[in-house]
Amino acid sequence: MIVRRERASDHDAVRTLVRAAFARDPATGTERAPEDVVEAGLLDELREDPGFLPHLSLVAVTDDEISGHVIATRGWLEPTGEPVLGLGPLGVLPGAQRRGIGTVLVHAVLAVAEAADESLVALVGEPAYYRRFDFRPATELGIAAPDPAWGGYFQARWLVEPRTGGTFRFAEPFTRH
Numbered sequence: 001m002i003v004r005r006e007r008a009s010d011h012d013a014v015r016t017l018v019r020a021a022f023a024r025d026p027a028t029g030t031e032r033a034p035e036d037v038v039e040a041g042l043l044d045e046l047r048e049d050p051g052f053l054p055h056l057s058l059v060a061v062t063d064d065e066i067s068g069h070v071i072a073t074r075g076w077l078e079p080t081g082e083p084v085l086g087l088g089p090l091g092v093l094p095g096a097q098r099r100g101i102g103t104v105l106v107h108a109v110l111a112v113a114e115a116a117d118e119s120l121v122a123l124v125g126e127p128a129y130y131r132r133f134d135f136r137p138a139t140e141l142g143i144a145a146p147d148p149a150w151g152g153y154f155q156a157r158w159l160v161e162p163r164t165g166g167t168f169r170f171a172e173p174f175t176r177h
Contacts (some may be wrong), residue, residue, distance in 0.1 A: 001101065003108045006057040006069065011047070013066045015040050020063040020071065021091030039089040044177045046073050051171030055116065056085070058108055059093075059100045068092040070105040072121060077143070077166035085113055086170040087123040087137055108134050116161045122168045130155050143168050146175075 006014060019034040034040075051074030060068035064159055068091065075086040087109065092101045110133065113121060122138055123130065135155040138145060142165025145154035156168070 001040045001062045001067070001104065003057060003058055003060050003104060006059050006071075009025070009051060010059055010066060011044075014043070014069045017066055017069055017093055018043055018089060018091045020094055021097075022089070023094075026137065038177045039091070040165070042173055043069075043089060043151050044069065045173035046171060049073065049171050049173050051075070053085075055112055055162070056109055058105055058112070058113050060102070060105055062096065063095075067096040068101040068105050069103075070108050070109045073171040075122060075171060076169045077120070078169055080164070080166055082119065084120040084122065084168070085138065086168070087121050088125065088127075102129075103151075104130070106130075107177070110157075117160075120156055120158050122154065124150055125155065126151050127152050127155060133157065138168065141165060146170065 019037045019039045022037045022039045023032055025032050053074060055074040058070050059066045063104040070090045072087045075084045076086055088130040090102055090105060107131065110121065122143060135157045137152045138154045138156040141156050141158060143156045146168060
């Protein structure tokens with residue numbers, strides 16, 4: 001497996017991958033039709049948003065096939081407006097899940113973010129999964145979720161010495177999904 005930046009020529013394969021990876025609604029567990037997978041539309045919108053950071057959109061390639069994708073986009077801490085990152089979606093082809101591809105992608109995107117002098121990464125995801133990457137409930141770090149109902153699923157990780165917290169704001173496309 002190799003991990004590299006996503007290319008424009010990868011978009012169709014990544015869209016197909018995300019539709020397959022999120023075919024089961026994470027919140028309800030029900031099966032969704034490909035056109036109902038909101039994460040695929042979100043990803044397309046994130047690529048067009050001013051918060052898109054091409055160096056933080058990565059793919060995993062296994063046997064010449066894209067097997068996973070992760071993206072981090074520009075977010076902000078309010079009220080200061082400090083630029084930070086929002087991670088997600090992270091997707092792996094169903095047949096390739098539980099083989100470490102997602103883990104490798106998260107480590108890679110965090111390494112690139114840290115090398116780019118980013119300060120904080122936040123996400124909405126399963127605490128048991130993201131704990132291995134040192135994510136914690138954001139409230140423990142002084143970071144408030146855009147939606148308090150997210151509770152412990154809204155997590156964050158400082159990449160630098162912790163600074164003053166605030167309320168996290170994702171890139172604009174997240175507000176529409």
